[in-house]
Amino acid sequence: MRIGIVVLPDQRWAEVRHRWRQAEEWGFDHAWTYDHLGWRDLVDGPWFDSVPTLTAAAMVTSRIRLGTLVASPNFRHPVHFARQVTALDDISGGRVLLGLGAGGIGFDSAVLGGETLPPRQRVDRFGEFTELLDLVLREDGVTWRGDWFAAVDARNNPGCVQLPRVPFVMAANGPRSMRLVARFGQGWVTTGVSGDDLESWWGSVAELSDRMNKALAVAGRDPATLDRYLSLDSAPVFSLSSPTFFADAVTRAAGLGFTDVVTHWPRASSWYAGDERVLEEVAAGLLPELRRLTPERG
Template identity: 70%
Template structure:
Protein backbone atom coordinates (compact mmCIF):
# COMPACT_ATOMS: atom_id res chain seq x y z
CA UNK A 1 0.00 0.00 0.00
CA UNK A 2 1.29 3.47 -0.91
CA UNK A 3 -0.22 6.27 1.12
CA UNK A 4 0.90 9.58 2.60
CA UNK A 5 -0.65 10.63 5.90
CA UNK A 6 -1.24 14.16 7.14
CA UNK A 7 -2.53 15.45 10.45
CA UNK A 8 -4.47 18.63 11.20
CA UNK A 9 -3.49 20.51 14.34
CA UNK A 10 -6.25 22.97 15.17
CA UNK A 11 -4.99 26.47 16.06
CA UNK A 12 -6.88 26.38 19.35
CA UNK A 13 -3.99 26.34 21.82
CA UNK A 14 -1.38 28.88 22.81
CA UNK A 15 1.98 28.26 21.17
CA UNK A 16 3.46 27.15 24.47
CA UNK A 17 1.20 24.10 24.14
CA UNK A 18 0.90 23.81 20.35
CA UNK A 19 4.62 23.80 19.52
CA UNK A 20 5.01 20.34 21.03
CA UNK A 21 2.34 18.93 18.73
CA UNK A 22 3.98 20.27 15.57
CA UNK A 23 7.35 18.87 16.63
CA UNK A 24 5.80 15.50 17.40
CA UNK A 25 3.97 15.40 14.06
CA UNK A 26 7.38 15.50 12.38
CA UNK A 27 9.04 13.13 14.83
CA UNK A 28 6.21 10.62 14.44
CA UNK A 29 6.71 10.53 10.68
CA UNK A 30 3.57 12.21 9.35
CA UNK A 31 4.04 13.50 5.81
CA UNK A 32 2.13 16.73 6.31
CA UNK A 33 0.89 18.84 9.19
CA UNK A 34 -2.04 21.14 8.46
CA UNK A 35 -4.04 23.75 10.30
CA UNK A 36 -7.47 25.28 9.75
CA UNK A 37 -7.65 28.75 8.19
CA UNK A 38 -10.63 30.44 9.83
CA UNK A 39 -11.37 33.61 11.76
CA UNK A 40 -13.43 31.38 14.01
CA UNK A 41 -14.75 27.85 13.68
CA UNK A 42 -18.10 26.37 14.74
CA UNK A 43 -18.64 26.24 18.51
CA UNK A 44 -14.95 26.96 19.11
CA UNK A 45 -15.48 30.51 17.83
CA UNK A 46 -15.19 31.95 21.35
CA UNK A 47 -11.65 30.72 21.47
CA UNK A 48 -8.91 30.41 22.03
CA UNK A 49 -8.27 30.51 18.30
CA UNK A 50 -5.22 31.68 16.36
CA UNK A 51 -4.57 32.70 12.76
CA UNK A 52 -3.19 30.11 10.34
CA UNK A 53 -0.38 32.16 8.78
CA UNK A 54 1.61 33.01 11.95
CA UNK A 55 0.85 29.52 13.27
CA UNK A 56 2.40 27.92 10.18
CA UNK A 57 5.32 30.34 10.33
CA UNK A 58 6.01 29.27 13.90
CA UNK A 59 5.59 25.62 12.92
CA UNK A 60 8.15 26.06 10.15
CA UNK A 61 10.68 27.25 12.72
CA UNK A 62 10.28 24.22 15.02
CA UNK A 63 10.34 21.60 12.21
CA UNK A 64 12.68 20.87 9.32
CA UNK A 65 11.21 18.13 7.09
CA UNK A 66 7.43 17.81 7.34
CA UNK A 67 5.29 19.64 4.80
CA UNK A 68 3.04 22.35 6.23
CA UNK A 69 -0.22 23.75 4.95
CA UNK A 70 -3.69 25.21 5.22
CA UNK A 71 -6.67 22.86 5.29
CA UNK A 72 -8.20 24.93 3.79
CA UNK A 73 -7.78 28.67 3.06
CA UNK A 74 -10.77 30.33 1.42
CA UNK A 75 -11.92 33.60 -0.17
CA UNK A 76 -14.27 34.26 2.75
CA UNK A 77 -11.76 36.68 4.25
CA UNK A 78 -8.60 36.42 2.13
CA UNK A 79 -7.71 38.48 -0.95
CA UNK A 80 -5.38 36.75 -3.42
CA UNK A 81 -3.06 39.78 -3.73
CA UNK A 82 -2.28 39.94 -0.03
CA UNK A 83 -2.45 36.17 0.38
CA UNK A 84 0.20 35.77 -2.34
CA UNK A 85 2.58 37.81 -0.17
CA UNK A 86 1.84 35.58 2.82
CA UNK A 87 2.34 32.48 0.71
CA UNK A 88 5.73 33.59 -0.59
CA UNK A 89 6.84 34.43 2.96
CA UNK A 90 5.65 31.06 4.32
CA UNK A 91 7.30 29.13 1.54
CA UNK A 92 10.53 31.02 2.13
CA UNK A 93 10.54 30.58 5.92
CA UNK A 94 9.73 26.86 5.59
CA UNK A 95 12.39 26.26 2.95
CA UNK A 96 9.86 25.23 0.31
CA UNK A 97 7.68 23.00 2.50
CA UNK A 98 4.36 24.82 2.04
CA UNK A 99 1.26 23.23 0.51
CA UNK A 100 -1.85 25.33 0.05
CA UNK A 101 -5.17 23.67 0.73
CA UNK A 102 -7.76 25.97 -0.86
CA UNK A 103 -11.55 25.91 -0.81
CA UNK A 104 -14.50 27.99 -1.96
CA UNK A 105 -15.58 28.95 1.57
CA UNK A 106 -18.76 27.91 3.30
CA UNK A 107 -21.57 29.81 5.02
CA UNK A 108 -20.10 29.61 8.51
CA UNK A 109 -18.82 32.30 10.87
CA UNK A 110 -16.10 33.38 8.43
CA UNK A 111 -18.70 34.21 5.80
CA UNK A 112 -20.74 36.40 8.17
CA UNK A 113 -18.28 38.07 10.54
CA UNK A 114 -17.21 40.77 8.06
CA UNK A 115 -20.80 41.77 7.42
CA UNK A 116 -20.75 41.07 3.72
CA UNK A 117 -23.87 39.93 1.83
CA UNK A 118 -24.40 36.18 1.78
CA UNK A 119 -23.48 34.46 -1.47
CA UNK A 120 -25.31 31.63 -3.18
CA UNK A 121 -23.42 28.36 -3.81
CA UNK A 122 -22.96 29.36 -7.46
CA UNK A 123 -21.59 32.77 -6.47
CA UNK A 124 -19.16 31.18 -4.04
CA UNK A 125 -17.76 28.95 -6.79
CA UNK A 126 -17.59 31.93 -9.18
CA UNK A 127 -15.62 33.85 -6.54
CA UNK A 128 -13.40 30.81 -5.96
CA UNK A 129 -12.58 30.64 -9.65
CA UNK A 130 -11.40 34.24 -9.60
CA UNK A 131 -9.47 33.64 -6.37
CA UNK A 132 -7.65 30.60 -7.75
CA UNK A 133 -6.93 32.18 -11.12
CA UNK A 134 -5.47 35.39 -9.71
CA UNK A 135 -3.48 33.63 -6.97
CA UNK A 136 -2.10 31.15 -9.51
CA UNK A 137 -1.09 33.91 -11.93
CA UNK A 138 0.58 36.00 -9.22
CA UNK A 139 2.58 33.12 -7.80
CA UNK A 140 3.63 31.77 -11.19
CA UNK A 141 4.32 35.02 -13.05
CA UNK A 142 5.29 37.40 -10.27
CA UNK A 143 2.84 40.14 -11.24
CA UNK A 144 -0.75 40.48 -12.40
CA UNK A 145 -3.47 42.88 -13.43
CA UNK A 146 -7.01 41.65 -12.98
CA UNK A 147 -10.54 43.03 -13.03
CA UNK A 148 -13.25 40.61 -11.96
CA UNK A 149 -16.59 40.64 -10.23
CA UNK A 150 -15.10 39.77 -6.83
CA UNK A 151 -11.42 40.75 -7.06
CA UNK A 152 -9.25 43.38 -8.70
CA UNK A 153 -5.50 43.78 -8.94
CA UNK A 154 -3.49 46.66 -10.39
CA UNK A 155 0.14 45.83 -11.09
CA UNK A 156 0.20 43.37 -8.17
CA UNK A 157 3.53 41.67 -7.37
CA UNK A 158 4.70 38.53 -5.59
CA UNK A 159 8.48 39.08 -5.81
CA UNK A 160 10.61 37.06 -5.14
CA UNK A 161 8.09 34.26 -5.66
CA UNK A 162 7.96 30.87 -3.99
CA UNK A 163 10.98 28.72 -3.23
CA UNK A 164 9.11 25.91 -4.98
CA UNK A 165 8.84 26.25 -8.74
CA UNK A 166 6.66 27.33 -10.34
CA UNK A 167 4.81 27.91 -7.03
CA UNK A 168 3.70 26.17 -3.86
CA UNK A 169 1.33 23.33 -4.78
CA UNK A 170 -2.45 23.83 -4.59
CA UNK A 171 -4.65 21.14 -3.02
CA UNK A 172 -8.14 22.19 -4.07
CA UNK A 173 -11.21 21.20 -2.07
CA UNK A 174 -14.18 20.23 -4.21
CA UNK A 175 -17.30 18.10 -4.04
CA UNK A 176 -19.50 19.70 -6.68
CA UNK A 177 -18.93 19.47 -10.45
CA UNK A 178 -17.92 23.11 -11.02
CA UNK A 179 -15.48 23.14 -8.12
CA UNK A 180 -14.07 19.81 -9.32
CA UNK A 181 -13.35 21.38 -12.69
CA UNK A 182 -11.45 24.15 -10.91
CA UNK A 183 -9.49 21.54 -8.94
CA UNK A 184 -8.64 19.69 -12.14
CA UNK A 185 -7.51 22.90 -13.78
CA UNK A 186 -5.45 24.49 -11.00
CA UNK A 187 -4.68 21.74 -8.52
CA UNK A 188 -1.69 19.58 -7.90
CA UNK A 189 -4.08 17.79 -5.59
CA UNK A 190 -7.80 17.40 -4.92
CA UNK A 191 -9.21 17.08 -1.41
CA UNK A 192 -12.67 15.91 -0.44
CA UNK A 193 -14.56 15.41 2.80
CA UNK A 194 -17.08 13.07 1.23
CA UNK A 195 -20.74 13.89 1.67
CA UNK A 196 -22.73 14.03 4.88
CA UNK A 197 -23.98 10.59 5.88
CA UNK A 198 -25.65 9.08 8.92
CA UNK A 199 -23.57 5.90 8.87
CA UNK A 200 -20.00 5.03 8.02
CA UNK A 201 -20.76 2.79 5.04
CA UNK A 202 -22.91 5.52 3.53
CA UNK A 203 -20.06 7.98 3.88
CA UNK A 204 -17.63 5.62 2.14
CA UNK A 205 -20.12 5.14 -0.68
CA UNK A 206 -20.23 8.92 -1.14
CA UNK A 207 -16.43 9.07 -1.21
CA UNK A 208 -16.32 6.39 -3.91
CA UNK A 209 -18.87 8.27 -6.02
CA UNK A 210 -16.97 11.54 -5.66
CA UNK A 211 -13.71 9.84 -6.66
CA UNK A 212 -15.36 8.62 -9.86
CA UNK A 213 -16.69 12.10 -10.62
CA UNK A 214 -13.30 13.65 -10.08
CA UNK A 215 -11.70 11.16 -12.46
CA UNK A 216 -14.07 12.46 -15.13
CA UNK A 217 -13.19 16.08 -14.29
CA UNK A 218 -9.50 15.22 -14.42
CA UNK A 219 -9.89 13.67 -17.86
CA UNK A 220 -11.99 16.60 -19.04
CA UNK A 221 -9.20 19.01 -18.07
CA UNK A 222 -6.69 17.03 -20.11
CA UNK A 223 -4.75 15.89 -17.06
CA UNK A 224 -3.10 12.48 -17.07
CA UNK A 225 -4.65 9.77 -14.87
CA UNK A 226 -2.95 9.96 -11.50
CA UNK A 227 -1.32 13.32 -12.25
CA UNK A 228 -3.36 14.99 -9.52
CA UNK A 229 -2.97 13.78 -5.94
CA UNK A 230 -6.17 12.66 -4.25
CA UNK A 231 -6.54 13.63 -0.61
CA UNK A 232 -9.28 12.34 1.70
CA UNK A 233 -10.16 14.11 4.94
CA UNK A 234 -11.10 11.09 7.05
CA UNK A 235 -12.77 12.93 9.91
CA UNK A 236 -15.75 14.15 7.94
CA UNK A 237 -16.97 10.58 8.47
CA UNK A 238 -19.36 9.82 11.34
CA UNK A 239 -16.53 8.15 13.32
CA UNK A 240 -13.26 9.84 14.32
CA UNK A 241 -10.44 8.16 12.41
CA UNK A 242 -8.15 8.01 15.47
CA UNK A 243 -10.73 6.29 17.65
CA UNK A 244 -8.37 3.30 17.56
CA UNK A 245 -5.28 2.11 15.71
CA UNK A 246 -7.22 -0.65 13.95
CA UNK A 247 -9.95 1.73 12.84
CA UNK A 248 -7.37 4.12 11.42
CA UNK A 249 -5.52 1.36 9.59
CA UNK A 250 -8.79 0.15 8.08
CA UNK A 251 -9.67 3.68 6.92
CA UNK A 252 -6.27 4.07 5.27
CA UNK A 253 -6.76 0.79 3.45
CA UNK A 254 -10.22 1.72 2.21
CA UNK A 255 -8.96 5.10 0.98
CA UNK A 256 -6.11 3.41 -0.86
CA UNK A 257 -8.50 0.98 -2.52
CA UNK A 258 -10.44 3.98 -3.87
CA UNK A 259 -7.31 5.49 -5.39
CA UNK A 260 -6.48 8.13 -2.82
CA UNK A 261 -2.83 9.06 -2.45
CA UNK A 262 -3.16 10.89 0.86
CA UNK A 263 -5.36 10.80 3.95
CA UNK A 264 -5.72 13.47 6.60
CA UNK A 265 -6.64 12.92 10.24
CA UNK A 266 -6.82 15.33 13.21
CA UNK A 267 -4.76 15.69 16.35
CA UNK A 268 -7.05 14.48 19.16
CA UNK A 269 -8.65 17.05 21.44
CA UNK A 270 -9.77 16.54 25.02
CA UNK A 271 -13.45 17.03 24.19
CA UNK A 272 -15.91 18.15 21.52
CA UNK A 273 -14.58 17.97 17.95
CA UNK A 274 -12.08 15.16 17.35
CA UNK A 275 -12.14 14.05 20.95
CA UNK A 276 -9.67 11.25 21.51
CA UNK A 277 -6.38 10.16 22.99
CA UNK A 278 -2.88 11.22 22.00
CA UNK A 279 -1.79 7.69 22.83
CA UNK A 280 -3.54 6.55 19.63
CA UNK A 281 -1.48 9.03 17.59
CA UNK A 282 1.69 7.56 19.07
CA UNK A 283 0.58 4.00 18.29
CA UNK A 284 -0.40 4.92 14.73
CA UNK A 285 3.06 6.42 14.32
CA UNK A 286 4.77 3.25 15.50
CA UNK A 287 2.41 0.58 14.15
CA UNK A 288 0.87 1.98 10.93
CA UNK A 289 2.99 4.72 9.38
CA UNK A 290 6.18 2.62 9.01
CA UNK A 291 4.28 0.10 6.86
CA UNK A 292 3.01 2.59 4.28
CA UNK A 293 5.11 2.81 1.13
CA UNK A 294 4.96 6.56 0.97
CA UNK A 295 6.54 8.64 -1.75
CA UNK A 296 7.42 12.33 -2.18
CA UNK A 297 4.85 14.88 -3.26
Protein backbone atom coordinates in the same frame (compact mmCIF):
# COMPACT_ATOMS: atom_id res chain seq x y z
CA MET B 1 0.38 6.46 0.83
CA ARG B 2 1.21 9.74 2.54
CA ILE B 3 -0.39 10.46 5.91
CA GLY B 4 -1.02 13.88 7.39
CA ILE B 5 -2.40 15.33 10.58
CA VAL B 6 -4.30 18.52 11.49
CA VAL B 7 -3.40 20.53 14.58
CA LEU B 8 -6.24 22.95 15.24
CA PRO B 9 -5.12 26.52 16.02
CA ASP B 10 -7.11 26.64 19.24
CA GLN B 11 -4.31 26.70 21.81
CA ARG B 12 -1.45 29.04 22.58
CA TRP B 13 1.77 28.26 20.74
CA ALA B 14 3.61 27.36 23.94
CA GLU B 15 1.07 24.58 24.48
CA VAL B 16 1.13 23.10 20.95
CA ARG B 17 4.69 23.67 19.75
CA HIS B 18 5.61 20.12 20.67
CA ARG B 19 2.81 18.68 18.53
CA TRP B 20 4.26 20.03 15.29
CA ARG B 21 7.72 18.78 16.18
CA GLN B 22 6.32 15.44 17.30
CA ALA B 23 4.35 15.00 14.05
CA GLU B 24 7.60 15.28 12.13
CA GLU B 25 9.49 12.96 14.46
CA TRP B 26 6.77 10.33 14.18
CA GLY B 27 7.06 10.38 10.40
CA PHE B 28 3.87 12.11 9.26
CA ASP B 29 4.25 13.44 5.73
CA HIS B 30 2.30 16.65 6.15
CA ALA B 31 0.75 18.71 8.95
CA TRP B 32 -2.08 21.19 8.58
CA THR B 33 -4.09 23.77 10.44
CA TYR B 34 -7.48 25.34 9.75
CA ASP B 35 -7.66 28.73 8.06
CA HIS B 36 -10.62 30.41 9.73
CA LEU B 37 -11.39 33.49 11.78
CA GLY B 38 -13.43 31.22 14.02
CA TRP B 39 -14.86 27.75 13.58
CA ARG B 40 -18.23 26.29 14.56
CA ASP B 41 -18.89 26.07 18.29
CA LEU B 42 -15.20 26.69 19.05
CA VAL B 43 -15.66 30.31 17.98
CA ASP B 44 -16.05 31.50 21.58
CA GLY B 45 -12.77 29.93 22.67
CA PRO B 46 -9.13 30.64 21.79
CA TRP B 47 -8.29 30.74 18.07
CA PHE B 48 -5.18 31.78 16.14
CA ASP B 49 -4.45 32.70 12.53
CA SER B 50 -3.10 29.99 10.25
CA VAL B 51 -0.24 31.91 8.61
CA PRO B 52 1.76 32.83 11.74
CA THR B 53 0.93 29.40 13.18
CA LEU B 54 2.43 27.66 10.15
CA THR B 55 5.36 30.06 10.18
CA ALA B 56 6.10 29.09 13.76
CA ALA B 57 5.69 25.41 12.83
CA ALA B 58 8.21 25.87 10.03
CA MET B 59 10.74 27.14 12.56
CA VAL B 60 10.53 24.03 14.75
CA THR B 61 10.51 21.46 11.91
CA SER B 62 12.72 20.74 8.92
CA ARG B 63 11.12 18.02 6.77
CA ILE B 64 7.37 17.78 7.16
CA ARG B 65 5.20 19.66 4.67
CA LEU B 66 2.89 22.33 6.10
CA GLY B 67 -0.49 23.49 4.86
CA THR B 68 -3.79 25.29 5.23
CA LEU B 69 -6.90 23.11 5.30
CA VAL B 70 -8.30 25.18 3.68
CA ALA B 71 -7.82 28.86 2.87
CA SER B 72 -10.77 30.58 1.24
CA PRO B 73 -11.90 33.90 -0.22
CA ASN B 74 -14.28 34.42 2.70
CA PHE B 75 -11.76 36.82 4.21
CA ARG B 76 -8.65 36.66 2.03
CA HIS B 77 -7.69 38.67 -1.06
CA PRO B 78 -5.41 36.89 -3.57
CA VAL B 79 -2.86 39.73 -3.83
CA HIS B 80 -2.22 40.04 -0.10
CA PHE B 81 -2.48 36.29 0.45
CA ALA B 82 0.13 35.69 -2.27
CA ARG B 83 2.61 37.75 -0.26
CA GLN B 84 1.90 35.72 2.86
CA VAL B 85 2.23 32.44 0.98
CA THR B 86 5.49 33.53 -0.63
CA ALA B 87 6.93 34.43 2.77
CA LEU B 88 5.78 31.15 4.31
CA ASP B 89 7.24 29.14 1.42
CA ASP B 90 10.56 30.95 1.88
CA ILE B 91 10.68 30.52 5.65
CA SER B 92 9.80 26.82 5.40
CA GLY B 93 12.33 26.15 2.67
CA GLY B 94 9.69 25.18 0.11
CA ARG B 95 7.49 22.96 2.27
CA VAL B 96 4.12 24.67 1.79
CA LEU B 97 1.02 22.85 0.57
CA LEU B 98 -1.68 25.43 -0.05
CA GLY B 99 -5.11 24.02 0.69
CA LEU B 100 -7.81 26.13 -0.99
CA GLY B 101 -11.60 26.02 -0.90
CA ALA B 102 -14.66 28.04 -1.85
CA GLY B 103 -15.48 28.96 1.75
CA GLY B 104 -18.61 27.91 3.56
CA ILE B 105 -21.28 29.72 5.48
CA GLY B 106 -20.99 30.51 9.16
CA PHE B 107 -18.74 32.78 11.19
CA ASP B 108 -16.13 33.47 8.49
CA SER B 109 -18.75 34.57 6.00
CA ALA B 110 -20.62 36.77 8.48
CA VAL B 111 -18.03 38.34 10.78
CA LEU B 112 -16.91 40.98 8.25
CA GLY B 113 -20.49 42.14 7.80
CA GLY B 114 -20.99 41.00 4.23
CA GLU B 115 -23.82 38.94 2.85
CA THR B 116 -23.73 35.16 2.97
CA LEU B 117 -23.41 33.99 -0.61
CA PRO B 118 -25.35 31.08 -2.10
CA PRO B 119 -23.32 28.09 -3.37
CA ARG B 120 -23.15 29.16 -7.03
CA GLN B 121 -21.77 32.59 -6.19
CA ARG B 122 -19.27 31.11 -3.73
CA VAL B 123 -17.91 28.90 -6.53
CA ASP B 124 -17.84 31.90 -8.92
CA ARG B 125 -15.78 33.80 -6.36
CA PHE B 126 -13.56 30.76 -5.73
CA GLY B 127 -12.80 30.53 -9.44
CA GLU B 128 -11.64 34.15 -9.55
CA PHE B 129 -9.72 33.79 -6.29
CA THR B 130 -7.83 30.76 -7.59
CA GLU B 131 -7.09 32.23 -11.02
CA LEU B 132 -5.75 35.50 -9.64
CA LEU B 133 -3.76 33.81 -6.86
CA ASP B 134 -2.20 31.48 -9.44
CA LEU B 135 -1.22 34.44 -11.63
CA VAL B 136 0.29 36.54 -8.84
CA LEU B 137 2.30 33.61 -7.47
CA ARG B 138 3.73 32.85 -10.93
CA GLU B 139 4.05 36.24 -12.64
CA ASP B 140 5.24 39.72 -11.74
CA GLY B 141 3.29 42.89 -12.44
CA VAL B 142 -0.18 41.33 -12.69
CA THR B 143 -3.08 43.57 -13.66
CA TRP B 144 -6.39 41.75 -13.62
CA ARG B 145 -10.05 42.50 -12.96
CA GLY B 146 -13.01 40.24 -12.33
CA ASP B 147 -16.40 40.47 -10.66
CA TRP B 148 -15.00 39.71 -7.20
CA PHE B 149 -11.32 40.65 -7.20
CA ALA B 150 -8.91 42.98 -8.97
CA ALA B 151 -5.17 43.62 -9.09
CA VAL B 152 -3.16 46.52 -10.50
CA ASP B 153 0.52 45.83 -11.19
CA ALA B 154 0.69 43.28 -8.37
CA ARG B 155 4.27 42.21 -7.65
CA ASN B 156 5.50 38.77 -6.70
CA ASN B 157 9.26 39.24 -6.22
CA PRO B 158 11.09 37.09 -5.29
CA GLY B 159 8.51 34.42 -6.12
CA CYS B 160 8.03 31.05 -4.47
CA VAL B 161 10.80 28.63 -3.57
CA GLN B 162 8.70 25.93 -5.21
CA LEU B 163 8.42 26.61 -8.90
CA PRO B 164 6.40 27.71 -10.73
CA ARG B 165 4.48 28.22 -7.45
CA VAL B 166 3.43 26.39 -4.29
CA PRO B 167 1.15 23.39 -4.96
CA PHE B 168 -2.58 24.01 -4.73
CA VAL B 169 -4.53 21.28 -2.89
CA MET B 170 -8.09 22.20 -3.77
CA ALA B 171 -11.27 21.19 -1.96
CA ALA B 172 -14.07 20.16 -4.30
CA ASN B 173 -17.19 18.02 -4.14
CA GLY B 174 -19.23 19.64 -6.92
CA PRO B 175 -18.73 19.58 -10.69
CA ARG B 176 -17.72 23.22 -11.12
CA SER B 177 -15.16 23.08 -8.33
CA MET B 178 -13.81 19.83 -9.75
CA ARG B 179 -13.25 21.56 -13.06
CA LEU B 180 -11.20 24.16 -11.19
CA VAL B 181 -9.16 21.36 -9.63
CA ALA B 182 -8.49 19.88 -13.07
CA ARG B 183 -7.28 23.28 -14.25
CA PHE B 184 -5.26 24.58 -11.30
CA GLY B 185 -4.76 21.84 -8.72
CA GLN B 186 -1.73 19.73 -7.96
CA GLY B 187 -3.92 18.02 -5.38
CA TRP B 188 -7.61 17.44 -4.70
CA VAL B 189 -9.06 17.11 -1.20
CA THR B 190 -12.53 15.85 -0.40
CA THR B 191 -14.57 15.41 2.75
CA GLY B 192 -17.07 13.03 1.20
CA VAL B 193 -20.75 13.72 1.79
CA SER B 194 -21.71 14.02 5.45
CA GLY B 195 -24.12 11.55 6.99
CA ASP B 196 -24.72 9.35 10.01
CA ASP B 197 -23.86 6.06 8.32
CA LEU B 198 -20.19 5.12 7.85
CA GLU B 199 -20.74 2.88 4.83
CA SER B 200 -22.80 5.55 3.10
CA TRP B 201 -19.98 8.00 3.67
CA TRP B 202 -17.48 5.65 2.07
CA GLY B 203 -19.90 5.20 -0.81
CA SER B 204 -20.00 8.96 -1.31
CA VAL B 205 -16.19 9.10 -1.31
CA ALA B 206 -16.06 6.44 -4.03
CA GLU B 207 -18.64 8.31 -6.09
CA LEU B 208 -16.78 11.62 -5.76
CA SER B 209 -13.55 9.93 -6.80
CA ASP B 210 -15.25 8.67 -9.95
CA ARG B 211 -16.56 12.19 -10.66
CA MET B 212 -13.06 13.58 -10.29
CA ASN B 213 -11.79 11.01 -12.79
CA LYS B 214 -14.44 12.17 -15.27
CA ALA B 215 -13.56 15.84 -14.73
CA LEU B 216 -9.91 15.06 -15.45
CA ALA B 217 -10.86 13.12 -18.56
CA VAL B 218 -12.93 16.02 -19.89
CA ALA B 219 -9.98 18.34 -19.23
CA GLY B 220 -7.63 15.94 -21.01
CA ARG B 221 -5.50 15.55 -17.91
CA ASP B 222 -3.69 12.39 -16.82
CA PRO B 223 -5.18 11.25 -13.45
CA ALA B 224 -1.67 10.29 -12.30
CA THR B 225 -0.74 14.00 -12.24
CA LEU B 226 -3.22 14.77 -9.44
CA ASP B 227 -2.61 13.87 -5.80
CA ARG B 228 -5.79 12.87 -3.97
CA TYR B 229 -6.34 13.74 -0.32
CA LEU B 230 -9.12 12.33 1.86
CA SER B 231 -10.10 14.04 5.11
CA LEU B 232 -10.84 10.92 7.15
CA ASP B 233 -12.55 12.74 10.00
CA SER B 234 -15.39 13.99 7.85
CA ALA B 235 -16.76 10.49 8.34
CA PRO B 236 -19.27 9.96 11.16
CA VAL B 237 -16.63 8.08 13.21
CA PHE B 238 -13.35 9.68 14.32
CA SER B 239 -10.50 7.99 12.46
CA LEU B 240 -8.36 7.66 15.59
CA SER B 241 -11.05 5.81 17.53
CA SER B 242 -8.65 2.88 17.65
CA PRO B 243 -5.46 1.82 15.84
CA THR B 244 -7.39 -0.90 14.00
CA PHE B 245 -10.07 1.52 12.84
CA PHE B 246 -7.46 3.96 11.58
CA ALA B 247 -5.57 1.26 9.69
CA ASP B 248 -8.79 0.09 8.05
CA ALA B 249 -9.67 3.65 6.99
CA VAL B 250 -6.27 4.27 5.42
CA THR B 251 -6.41 0.92 3.63
CA ARG B 252 -9.87 1.69 2.23
CA ALA B 253 -8.70 5.11 1.06
CA ALA B 254 -5.78 3.54 -0.78
CA GLY B 255 -8.19 1.10 -2.41
CA LEU B 256 -10.14 4.06 -3.78
CA GLY B 257 -7.04 5.60 -5.30
CA PHE B 258 -6.22 8.22 -2.67
CA THR B 259 -2.55 9.10 -2.41
CA ASP B 260 -2.91 10.99 0.88
CA VAL B 261 -5.10 10.88 3.97
CA VAL B 262 -5.47 13.40 6.77
CA THR B 263 -6.48 12.79 10.38
CA HIS B 264 -6.74 15.18 13.35
CA TRP B 265 -4.78 15.42 16.56
CA PRO B 266 -7.22 14.16 19.22
CA ARG B 267 -8.82 16.85 21.35
CA ALA B 268 -10.07 16.55 24.92
CA SER B 269 -13.70 17.22 23.97
CA SER B 270 -16.07 18.38 21.23
CA TRP B 271 -14.74 18.09 17.68
CA TYR B 272 -12.25 15.26 17.14
CA ALA B 273 -12.48 14.18 20.75
CA GLY B 274 -10.25 11.20 21.36
CA ASP B 275 -7.38 9.66 23.27
CA GLU B 276 -3.86 10.81 22.43
CA ARG B 277 -2.63 7.34 23.34
CA VAL B 278 -4.32 6.01 20.19
CA LEU B 279 -2.37 8.53 18.11
CA GLU B 280 0.83 7.43 19.85
CA GLU B 281 0.07 3.77 19.11
CA VAL B 282 -0.64 4.52 15.46
CA ALA B 283 2.54 6.55 15.11
CA ALA B 284 4.74 4.01 16.85
CA GLY B 285 3.30 0.79 15.47
CA LEU B 286 1.37 1.38 12.25
CA LEU B 287 2.60 4.47 10.44
CA PRO B 288 5.56 2.90 8.61
CA GLU B 289 3.43 -0.01 7.39
CA LEU B 290 0.52 2.19 6.28
CA ARG B 291 2.83 4.51 4.38
CA ARG B 292 3.85 1.53 2.23
CA LEU B 293 0.30 1.12 0.92
CA THR B 294 -0.02 1.71 -2.83
CA PRO B 295 -3.12 3.56 -4.02
CA GLU B 296 -5.16 1.74 -6.63
CA ARG B 297 -5.42 4.07 -9.59
CA GLY B 298 -8.76 3.85 -11.38
